[in-house]
Amino acid sequence: MSVLFVALPIALVLGGGGVLACVLCIRGGQYDDLDTPAVRMLIDDEEPKKSSR
Structure with missing residues (x-):
């Protein structure tokens, strides 16, 4: 359960960065x-111009 306190903010920041x-x-x-x-x-x-020589 404590992993949600880390994973959720990271996911929100990455998602918000993608939208931005x-x-x-x-x-x-x-x-x-x-x-x-x-x-x-x-x-x-x-076509390249031909020089008139």
């Missing part, structure tokens, strides 16, 4: 654009 980190990531715009990174590899790069 998630909220900060959402507010910071981490999850705004989920589609572009998946198709970025399919977009062709611009």
Whole structure:
């Protein structure tokens, strides 16, 4: 029973830290654009400009 007095506060602190980190990531715009990174590899790069010599 005494282990609950140690484990419960630790679990609450870790859970609260996870929720805080998630909220900060959402507010910071981490999850705004989920589609572009998946198709970025399919977009062709611009060809390098040829020098006129």
